[in-house]
Amino acid sequence: MSQILDKLLGVLQSKLPETKGVGLSDLRAEAAHIPAGFTRVSFQWSGVLAAIGHILRFRVGAQKMGQILLAFALTIFFWTGLIYTVNAPHDGEIKLVLNFVFPLYQIAAVFAVTSLGILKRFTSVCSVLWAMVWVILSLGVLGSSSLPIDFLRAIAIEAACIMAGLFIAASFLEWIEDGRHA
Amino acid sequence: MTRIRRPSAATLKILTCLAGSPGGLHGYALMKDAGLASGTLYPILGRLANRGWLDKAWETGDDETGPPRRIYKLTDLGRGQLKHYIQDTPRPAHTQIISVAQ
Numbered sequence: 667m668s669q670i671l672d673k674l675l676g677v678l679q680s681k682l683p684e685t686k687g688v689g690l691s692d693l694r695a696e697a698a699h700i701p702a703g704f705t706r707v708s709f710q711w712s713g714v715l716a717a718i719g720h721i722l723r724f725r726v727g728a729q730k731m732g733q734i735l736l737a738f739a740l741t742i743f744f745w746t747g748l749i750y751t752v753n754a755p756h757d758g759e760i761k762l763v764l765n766f767v768f769p770l771y772q773i774a775a776v777f778a779v780t781s782l783g784i785l786k787r788f789t790s791v792c793s794v795l796w797a798m799v800w801v802i803l804s805l806g807v808l809g810s811s812s813l814p815i816d817f818l819r820a821i822a823i824e825a826a827c828i829m830a831g832l833f834i835a836a837s838f839l840e841w842i843e844d845g846r847h848a
Numbered sequence: 849m850t851r852i853r854r855p856s857a858a859t860l861k862i863l864t865c866l867a868g869s870p871g872g873l874h875g876y877a878l879m880k881d882a883g884l885a886s887g888t889l890y891p892i893l894g895r896l897a898n899r900g901w902l903d904k905a906w907e908t909g910d911d912e913t914g915p916p917r918r919i920y921k922l923t924d925l926g927r928g929q930l931k932h933y934i935q936d937t938p939r940p941a942h943t944q945i946i947s948v949a950q
Binding site (some may be wrong): 693695696710712720 | 888
């Protein structure tokens with residue numbers, strides 16, 4: 667295992683620009699002096715993860731990596747939510763609401779990769795709309811209907827908060843790029 | 849003019865450990881003393897060496913087994929920077945660091 671990690675560190679070292687060296691040659695030399703076993707493997711493994719992080723930062727860029735990771739998280743959220751909804755023994759109305767809510771996160775994932783500006787507009791509109799839905803439901807206007815009001819309120823406030831969080835994330839990712847050029 | 853930001857907590861830990869070891873430290877010993885992962889430690893060591901805050905030399909002792917390894921020592925510039933950065937840090941959290949740096 668240790669030899670495999672050392673070879674991997676060698677490969678990663680060759681991928682990093684000389685000027686952006688993260689001390690991989692020093693790390694490899696030091697690893698040879700650490701007793702073999704878990705200690706050495708964890709020492710090397712930490713170096714491998716750091717090197718991968720640096721390679722992605724230098725080659726892909728911090729902003730793009732942030733966008734990809736955000737889209738990845740949203741896609742997982744969408745698919746797990748969808749699979750749960752399909753298999754859950756909920757009634758039709760709840761399934762209908764969930765089937766409407768989850769695709770919004772997948773749309774946000776697409777915007778996260780393609781355009782942070784559009785993602786900001788999309789999430790701000792969604793956040794405001796969901797907040798309005800929550801307010802309307804809280805007023806008790808639909809109190810006499812057979813709709814699952816408590817469930818809808820929970821979904822509305824959750825979606826509003828998640829969309830607000832995504833807006834902040836998109837603003838932060840834009841700021842990373844602005845800061846780089848400042 | 850190059851602007852140097854205030855060092856991170858991890859950087860201060862490394863500088864403090866090195867300040868307390870005039871003979872220098874190997875990467876693994878430094879990692880244990882500072883309580884940092886190797887993936888965090890080595891990039892910081894590289895940056896500090898580039899700034900001239902520490903010297904890194906290959907250790908070539910006769911009794912050493914295996915390939916040569918780096919030994920890291922704080923330079924006068926690094927010691928001065930450490931003093932500078934901890935002077936405005938609230939006591940008593942860094943009292944020990946200040947005494948080590950001095």
